[in-house]
Amino acid sequence: MLELLVIAAVAAAAPAPGELKTFKDWTVGCDNGLACQAVALMPENNFETATLVIKRGPEANAPLEAWFNVREGAPAAVEIDARRVPLVALKDGGYAPRATAGFAALIADARAIHLLDKGSKRIAPVSAVGAGAALLYIDDKQRRVGTTSALVRRGAAKRVPPPPALPVVTVALPSAAKPPQLSSTAIARLRGEDGCGEADREQASETHRLDASASLLMIPLACASGAYNFASKAYTLDNRGRATPARFDSDSTTGDGNNTFLFNADWDPVTRRLATFFKGRGLGDCGSGHSWAWDGARFRLVKQEVMGECRGSTDYITTWRARVVDRR
Secondary structure (H helix, E strand, O other), X not given: OHHHHHHHHHHHOOOOOOOXXXXXXXXXXXXXXXXXXXXXXXXXXXXXOOEEEEEEOOOOXXXXXXXXXXXXXXXXXXXXXXXXXXXXXXXXXXXXXXOOOOHXXXXXXXXXXXXXXXXXXXXXXXOOOOHHHHHHHHHHHOOOOOEOOOOOOOOOEOOOOOOOOOXXXXXXXXXXXXXXXXXXXXXXXXXXXXXXXXXXXXXXXXXXXXXXXXXXXXXXXXXXXXXXXXXXXXXXXXXXXXXXXXXXOOOOOOOOOOOOEEEOXXXXXXXXXXXXXXXXXXXXXXXXXXXXXXXXXXXXEEEEEEXXXXXXXOOOEEEEEOEEEEOO
């Protein structure tokens, strides 16, 4: 009974995503489960460099993940001051060190980092400025400082406290019923005045079945959209087609829990997730992405990824996660 009460309390808590911190040329953040990621950014005056990502889970024995991203060339090794570490190409892009033991400590203490090609020619630099502070931030958040598993500030202690429990989101049962369809007049009324002419208002709306009693309606807003951020209004429909502003449990992307204004919204009928994504600029190297699940009453935030610095990296940092279960 106590365990059920704890789970219910975690599930009911409002999302509180982690924050990002920037230390000169590195940005870092941890999610609510204490999984952390640090990213070496491109210096503000030089976008011809490379980026580096270092990730680590919250578990005591969680391994280190690290990879480089480079605009041009195929690096075979990384030169960290006088130390050379071989790299391997990853299937989904990027280049990872062959072994990660001690790798974070090398990066934290580095004065200069360069990617090398097969002929040992330098391809691109990676900034080391701020690396030590960013990696120490991870140790501190994961409560590893002074332990044998710390990345940079090790000690004799062995115990790492367990991470906090993730919130639980229970997804509503799916339905094979077709969603109700609204007339063009009803759609126009829900869209409201956005300053566009009638031709612009004729973009097609989308309707998707959420569960046996509710459907999702997304109406494009041409005048509120930009070159790479496409706006829409989101409503939930009952089986009679009556529309209500879609409810969300977080203001991360919607302004408040009842704001229907979304950017780049997309419903995936297979995973039954609503994805939203806001680009800070066209390169996509800053912004925020969100994934939502329908629990029968509102959309619940199940994942949030953020990159607050527009400095060349598209490896967004996860700041919120939830454990998703199907209703039975």
